[in-house]
Amino acid sequence: MALESVLIGKGIIDPAALAALVEHYGRDVGPHIGAKVVARAWTDPEFCAELLENGTDALWSMGIGGVLTSMIKIVANSPTDHHLVVCTLCSCYPWPVLGLPPSWYKSPEYRSRVAVDPRGVLKEFGIELSDDVKVHVWDSIADQRYMVLPERPAGTEGWSIEQLETIVTRNAMIGTEILAPQSGTAPEVQA
Numbered sequence: 001m002a003l004e005s006v007l008i009g010k011g012i013i014d015p016a017a018l019a020a021l022v023e024h025y026g027r028d029v030g031p032h033i034g035a036k037v038v039a040r041a042w043t044d045p046e047f048c049a050e051l052l053e054n055g056t057d058a059l060w061s062m063g064i065g066g067v068l069t070s071m072i073k074i075v076a077n078s079p080t081d082h083h084l085v086v087c088t089l090c091s092c093y094p095w096p097v098l099g100l101p102p103s104w105y106k107s108p109e110y111r112s113r114v115a116v117d118p119r120g121v122l123k124e125f126g127i128e129l130s131d132d133v134k135v136h137v138w139d140s141i142a143d144q145r146y147m148v149l150p151e152r153p154a155g156t157e158g159w160s161i162e163q164l165e166t167i168v169t170r171n172a173m174i175g176t177e178i179l180a181p182q183s184g185t186a187p188e189v190q191a
């Protein structure tokens with residue numbers, strides 16, 4: 001706040017623009033945006049290929065990018081590969097698709113331990129990977145950020161994009177959750 005008041009006092013930043021930015025990330029942007037991207041990728045192989053090839057451009061094609069100009073790479077989980085996102089230096093995070101990072105993502109414990117013991121950290125999140133699954137840790141920096149494309153869970157065959165969106169979680173898109181198989185009927189969503 002001290003920094004903010006100095007910058008406003010010197011006319012370097014406009015308080016209205018700052019307020020709009022904070023409101024935008026607090027209200028309009030969040031994991032529901034990433035969930036839309038994931039659900040579309042699960043149902044549209046052509047889009048999925050573009051997304052994995054050039055995440056930044058594919059997101060722009062959906063109108064996602066906003067004021068953050070950094071590149072976003074999408075990494076896809078599979079039965080043989082598990083991806084996990086961190087920022088070891090600070091708290092770089094793919095804001096346009098996930099909003100603001102959770103507090104644990106910013107914690108020194110997560111940031112330091114993921115780099116040396118990713119399987120141990122995943123275990124604490126409830127994920128036990130067999131030894132033949134390769135773990136990839138992606139260290140975000142200011143101009144290169146990452147989002148995980150989780151595997152589509154079993155039991156969602158025939159679901160609409162809107163129905164699929166409801167089961168995609170923030171943690172699954174960071175790589176600290178694996179989406180559980182679904183049983184029963186698809187969720188009801190507004191068309």
Ligand SMILES: [Co+2]
Nearest residue numbers: 087090091092
């Ligand atoms: Co950072």
